[in-house]
Amino acid sequence: MNKNYMRAIPKAWRNIAKVFTALGDEHRQRILLTFEPGERLNVGQIVEVATLSRSAVSHHLKILREAGVLESVKEGKAVYFWIAKDFLTDALQTVIEHVRKNV
Amino acid sequence: MNKNYMRAIPKAWRNIAKVFTALGDEHRQRILLTFEPGERLNVGQIVEVATLSRSAVSHHLKILREAGVLESVKEGKAVYFWIAKDFLTDALQTVIEHVRKNV
DNA sequence: TCAACATAACGATATATTTGAACATATGGC
DNA sequence: GCCATATGTTCAAATATATCGTTATGTTGA
Numbered sequence: 001m002n003k004n005y006m007r008a009i010p011k012a013w014r015n016i017a018k019v020f021t022a023l024g025d026e027h028r029q030r031i032l033l034t035f036e037p038g039e040r041l042n043v044g045q046i047v048e049v050a051t052l053s054r055s056a057v058s059h060h061l062k063i064l065r066e067a068g069v070l071e072s073v074k075e076g077k078a079v080y081f082w083i084a085k086d087f088l089t090d091a092l093q094t095v096i097e098h099v100r101k102n103v
Numbered sequence: 104m105n106k107n108y109m110r111a112i113p114k115a116w117r118n119i120a121k122v123f124t125a126l127g128d129e130h131r132q133r134i135l136l137t138f139e140p141g142e143r144l145n146v147g148q149i150v151e152v153a154t155l156s157r158s159a160v161s162h163h164l165k166i167l168r169e170a171g172v173l174e175s176v177k178e179g180k181a182v183y184f185w186i187a188k189d190f191l192t193d194a195l196q197t198v199i200e201h202v203r204k205n206v
Numbered sequence: 207t208c209a210a211c212a213t214a215a216c217g218a219t220a221t222a223t224t225t226g227a228a229c230a231t232a233t234g235g236c
Numbered sequence: 237g238c239c240a241t242a243t244g245t246t247c248a249a250a251t252a253t254a255t256c257g258t259t260a261t262g263t264t265g266a
Binding site (some may be wrong): 001002003004005006008009010013017020021022023024025026029030033034035036037038039041045048049083085088089092093095096099100 | 116
């Protein structure tokens with residue numbers, strides 16, 4: 001039993017905590033699943049299919065970006081988002097490996 | 104662009120959504136990290152190291168169990184929990200594979 | 207029956223989510 | 237340049253959800 005409760009979160013998990021929080025919301029999952037392979041989408045395109053206001057979509061996109069799950073770039077008036085594929089798979093792989101070794 | 108926003112969540116993700124929600128909380132992460140390899144712990148043992156009341160710990164354990172991350176059995180007066188290692192790794196692997204194929 | 211252990215019920219507080227309005231920025235027509 | 241429009245973000249306020257502790261309830265074993 002690891003009694004070091006208040007210090008137990010490994011460094012590698014620091015970013016991952018945000019990933020889990022980001023992916024723990026149903027709207028944010030649906031947004032992720034809206035992207036097709038290699039695709040970039042702007043806010044307006046996501047608002048079109050989502051059942052949320054523009055500002056709510058913007059809010060969720062911000063959370064996903066701050067978690068590292070999405071990346072974005074502003075091009076003219078629009079802001080384009082895409083999925084940070086490598087970051088996301090690496091983050092989840094880190095947790096899998098931790099569980100395999102330490103559980 | 105996948106426009107089927109309201110139906111976009113794959114069957115395989117149904118359970119996984121709960122996993123992400125469960126792992127998105129810092130206390131629940133710390134609880135998970137309290138378990139050492141192959142170990143079973145009862146509620147009282149976790150309360151000892153946690154900085155939460157017994158009922159709060161019980162609440163978090165319930166969320167983890169309902170997400171499938173923990174399993175439990177009652178033995179006498181105590182309820183013992185352990186990490187559902189295979190379920191957890193499989194669930195995360197499912198997401199990784201989805202991302203690799205579809206992102 | 208009593209004590210130990212765990213969960214459930216309840217209310218209080220904190221955090222998250224959501225929308226509409228205000229604000230910021232880029233584009234294009236005049 | 238100047239104004240209107242298109243696109244996003246931020247803010248404030250309302251609502252909803254989550255978290256937590258206290259207390260009550262249920263179960264098991266001595």
